[in-house]
Amino acid sequence: MLSPTELFSSATTLSIAHVLAGALVLASFMMLYQNRLSSVINVLALHSAVLGIAVGWQAAIQHAPELYITAGLALGFKAIIIPIALQRIVIRLGIHRQIEAVGGISLTMLAGIGLVALSLVVMLRTAAHADALAREDVALALAVILLGMLMMVTRRNAVSQIVGFMSLENGLILAAAGAQGMPLVVEISVAFSVLIAFIVIGVFLFRIRERFDTVDSAALDAFRGEAQ
Amino acid sequence: MLGAGSKAGLVPLHVWLPRAHPAAPSHVSALMSGVMTKVAIYAFIRIVFALVGPAAWWWGLVVLVLGGITAVLGVLYALMEDDIKTILAYSTIENIGLIFVGLGLALAFKADGMMLAAALALTAALFHAFNHMLFKSTLFFGAGAIQHATGTRDLAQLGGLIHRMKISAVPMLIAAMAIAALPPLNGFASEWLLLQAILLSPALPQFGLKLAVPAIGALVALAAAFAAACFVRLFGIAYLGKPRSQAAEAAPETDAASRSAMIGLAALCVIAGLLPGLVIDLFAPVSDNLLGVRVPTQSGLPWLTIMPVTASRSSYDPLLIALFVTISACLAFLSLRRFGSRIIRSTPAWGCGYQEFGPQAQTRLSQYTPSGFAQPIRRVFAASVFRAHDLVTIPPPGDAAPARFTSSWTDPAWATLYTPLISALDWTADRMNRLQFLTIRRYLAFVFAALVVLLVWVALWR
């Protein structure tokens, strides 16, 4: 079997990697755009699938077989199992109502654009000597991380905050994969930490729900004495 | 900058303009809008380009950003106003914004030694200033004619004037289309030049400018789209449809002198739109004088095309486009006459069988009001900036009280700049007090904000 590096010129392989990283940014934007829980979760699946492909592509062009495992983990856990589980949680909690984005979708997306521009500028400034495409991939990964944070900050619903967190982690993995691979152990531990976090959060959610009859984190605030 | 900006009406120094312009008689407002604001622009050009020495690049950025914001906010104001002259005054603010975008771009190009591009941007700005004088004067004349004929400037009282002011409606329509930047009229020609100048911006070395200029381009396009909505509203509600008041129903045509002035100005709009090359060449000496470079001579090009940079980059031939559209329309007309029915019958529009919507009706309840027309845009765009807010109270079933509607919006310049800082101080104190009660999400937000600030710092100062 021919590897991509033999099939395509190096410029093409790198630009495909670049496009995949960009697709991840696009998926982050799609996530910001959604205002319905089930579609947010669907976009998370897409997000993780794109990550899987991107990491898989990195594995191929870097000849780093351990990255295939990362890609597989992303595809298996984050693109399939976790979204399905989250969907179940959403259905069990019966929260099909609208989730309010704090401050409107368009404004959030505008902020997102600003964050992408910021991460590009930062990377261009700080890593001026690095390889151009690797630098940009890191810039895009940083953008994904920032967008994930933005998602967590602008959403009230605990489930969408979790989704934002997962997309943030996807950005981290993309950054790591781009940086000429990281040890397999780290990858696996990352994947497991996500899984554990997910389980904990899942239990946590039901707990919140039991006690406050809502998963709007604003309700927690009220409980802490900050009545709004 | 502060002086010229407030004179010309740059946001947030614009607050005087929409109050002063409508107060004056129409021909004076025409002069004020058309000429006086231009004096400020002239002063600005004189000071910045000629008197002050080499400018830093960020001057250009400041002018660009102010211009872009002015353009969008100005036209948003115009969209929400009902008084024709106030609309026109706010639209002046928009156009000043566009001109300043051109000037800012010219400044930035000049600071980086890209003289040809600077000349293009400057020419675009001057061209637009010239165009603005033409169509805004026409519009103010038209507004004066309306006020004279009906005794009101309130759009909500007008309607159907095209049937009684048959002749003066035509230059008004041309001017409205020109100011809405529609081809093949002059407003589009200058805006097209401006966009071409914006397209040259990637060659700028500064990163901030590179990123900001396309965003300003988006603002320019937004302003142009709003302007189209604004002047559809102005012309469509004042001149089209059915009269909304007795006065509008009995409006006489304006006098011959005004008519001919309007027609003359509108004709100039058309000519400047169809033959922009001639006008551009007219402004060549200015950029030659100020920048030492001129835009390539346009009038010698075949078919009177304009081609600001090179042929492979872009070109625009309004004459040919106009010709094509005319020929196509005529072709359609003639072939429909040849092959189709030639008969036009006329019946009243369906009014659901109700007298109040029938042909003899006195009231025009079913027509959109100016504020109703602007409502979707008001709700989408002005809700945050202008705090536009609609309040509806429907009495419960069985209650005979009327349903109430109130709509309000405020000028953010008043709210944010001119109201004292005290409230801001209060707010800060209050916030500090509340820091200890932060929520999980807010903690996150603070961490996030700190990170972003850090990144910005890295981006700008490292």
Next chain:
Amino acid sequence: MALITPLLLQLVQMALVLAIAPLLAGLVRVLKARLQRRAGPPLLQFYRDLAKLIIKDAIVATGTSWIYRAAPYVIFAASWVSASLVPSFGTNLLFSWSGDLIVIVALLGTARFCQMLAALDLGTAFGGLGASREAMFASLAEPAMLMIVFTVALIAGSSQLSVIATFMHSGAAGLRLSLGLGLVALVIVALAETGRFPVDNPATHLELTMVHEAMVLDYTGRHLALLDLAHALKLTLYMSLIACIFVPFGMAGPGAAPASLALGLLAYLGKLVLGAVLLAIFETAIAKMRVFRVPNFIGAALMLGLLGTLLLFVSATL
């Protein structure tokens, strides 16, 4: 001779878009019907409707002005001219230099301006309803389109469509993220501008939900025929535009042999059919949006276009 071929091609192009626009609109209708398990209208129904409308007498509402009667002609002519300026099967169009992509977009803006005026001229509630909604959508769609133009023009170094098509065809652009963003944005703008799902429902009978249909509600006879044709032309235009910028494969270059022109034509028709299939699938799978959700949707296109342009500057520094 050097002038004759481009002229001929230009004339062929004008005739072509006019001829296939109803077919394309009809094809989308048929495909949608099939996807909904309905038989649907015959493929050529649009032509029959046009023929029927043309021979019928036109009825105009009393109290409307000359603008109401002139508007259909202007709208049709502007749409036709813009559609003729978008390269379809070959890039070598005689008049392509008379207007770049910005001009084409603005010309559609002129058509829209006239459409809105004509709607207001009626003095009925539905005319105003359609016009005010159109104004809201257009105020975001136009800047979004311009950002797409920026992205593409900065990559190709020109806003001239024939130059862009040649550049894209040459493969020099490569795989670019900005182009991907631009494509997504352009699809959104195209859906909004041509009044398709999820922005507008071209097949609805519910007056209160209409946008484009509300503006032409009272038009009849030949006027309606022109407006319907103009609407179909707009759909063709946007599909051609997407094909020309993003999938220029098979397009005949300047001075191409008749064989490659024929190939280009085939490729063009193939792209249109593919576009129609994708559109039909998309329209079947999605529900129409709430009116005030549409600005978010088109706003997303604006943001993507802006993002595409911004990313470009980063790439340009490579």
Next chain:
Amino acid sequence: MMVNSRTWQAAASDLATGRSIFVALWAEAQDDGCIIHLAGRPQGSGEVRLLSLAAPDRLFPSIAQHHPAASLMERALCDVHGLTAEASPDPRPWLDHSTPYLFKPVTGDGVHQIPVGPVHAGIIEPGHFRFSVNGETIIRLEVRLGYTHKATLGLMRGHMIDHAAQLAGRISGDSTVAYAFAFARAVEQALGIKAPPRATALRGIMAELERLANHFGDIGAICNDGGFPLMNVLTAALRERVLRLAATCFGHRLMMDRIIPGGVTTDLTAAHAKLVLTTLTDLRGQWARLFELYEKTASLQDRVVTSGWLDPMIAQRLGCGGYVGRASGQDFDARRDACYPPYDTLAITVPHLTAGDVDARLRIRMAELEQSVTVIRTLLATMPPGALCTPLPDPANLTTIERNDARVGHALIEGFRGDIFAHVRVHRGRIEDVMLRDPSWFFWPALEAAIEGNIVADFPLCNKSFNPSYSGCDL
């Protein structure tokens, strides 16, 4: 029960406080003036009580001034009988279209109106909607009906029972079974007879089939108006299968004139019973997939969730029944609460939600589909043998007492929209007085209230989720 003006007013204030629920208001012409009848039921019960007030000088104290739900019916009866309701908050005519009509007032700047109908683009009944709006913001909606006033009740009076039963089945075509059922039950009560058990079981099956067909149609139509035509064509196929099943088993797609006072006219053969069962099983599998499609289409959910919110307070005040009431927290179902055969032997669970939006009204319908299938299965499994019809007493063979006494009966039957009320007075085999009240009387004002906070473009969606009957209110 004939009452005086004071008791009448007391009853009205009972309605206003919510102690009792308004059911119907109608008038009966006498030689000397009119008699006004008011039907109400205690909160949470299906037991209807009647009050009658003589109005010799064609004047009566308005019920609407205390209880707005009565307003439309009060206006209608004033038009028909030339009565005047004293202190009525809304004395405008309802059925009488001969004079210019003043719509309810609206104040504010920049308000304009959008008139829609009575001629509509779709194949629906005539009704005029007047929106007072500012752009997209709806400031007030007012509905005006009465374009197809057919004087159906007037046509029934003085006629033989069988003729009147046919007319009853034609008051609102989509609810023909429910109306015939209600009328038959009222007549049976008046004459003191009982339909045979097999007939009541068949009536139940027909009523549930009608509910299935209409709910399928409604669910599709709501999604269609939400801009998702795919759902409409898919549910239209399901509806068509139910209609064909009805045609095969009962000889008429809508099962019109299949229920008559005393019983039913058509039997269900064993083979057809099997066909019903297999069809239902098949349909059930199909609609499960459709509901999944509904829930998973985020763009559609975006349209229906939170649109057209009806305040449970208003739903309660107006006495909204059916899916409208049950989606807004009203726990009432005539099948359970009025407890009539065949439902008296079945355990009916009433699904109800509190969300009050379009989505909730659609989900109630979905839940009711499930329930209808269960009911039909139970009825088929326990189908008793026996006669189909109890003959009505022959007017010629009546005892003297029966001949001189008019007999009164009424019934509350759950149609697919909600509870249909029927009242008859029979004398010597002829209908003397009759009232058939559609649940839509309360849906129209509820729709006007639910439109608050919605935009013009969402009205068709809201309207379809209520799906009130025009014909049922144009009696």
